[in-house]
Amino acid sequence: MSEFCYQYVVLRCVPRPEREEFVNVGVVLYCQESDYLDVAWQVDRDRLATFAPGLDLDRVVAALEFVAGVCAGDARGGEAAIRPLGQRFGFLKAPKSTVVQPGPVHGGVTADPASALAHLRERLVG
Template structure:
């Protein structure tokens, strides 16, 4: 089996930046050797509204859809989607002051980046 190095960031929903409270909502996995960049996410409306009752959860889903577009390299990701895979991951892992923020970059090795993404989603978000 071919073990591949990968990097990932956990996506956090930060409804109010001033309070620094967040809820993990997704994971982005990047594996250069496999030319793999993908996001998996799930939004728990009730948990997010517990942090901030007035949060527009549809806006959160739209932001995550944008990230899907960047990963896929399609129109949903705007100009960032047109760059090479490594640059797109660089864009996604950069700190932001928006409602969706990436956590620190972590790494590991896997034989299957897609399976690893689902594993991380279950462990860190689900």
């Protein structure tokens, strides 16, 4: 079985960027060789409500649904969703001043990008 290089970013909920505090809420994985781009996310509403009282949790979920739309290439991702996969990943890994922000880009090697994504989400998000 062939192994493929991939890149990923961890998506962070950053309610107050000036405090530089965050909670990991998702992972985006891109594998050019296997034409794969997807996100796996989980919002622990109780944890986020404790971490940032008053945070609009529906806004966090909406931001993650937008990311899912960009990855899937569907209407949820707006204009970004119609771009080639590499450009979509470039868009998603770029820093933004929203409540959900990408961390640094990391890499790895896998024979199964979907399994790698599931593993990373479990390990890094919970």
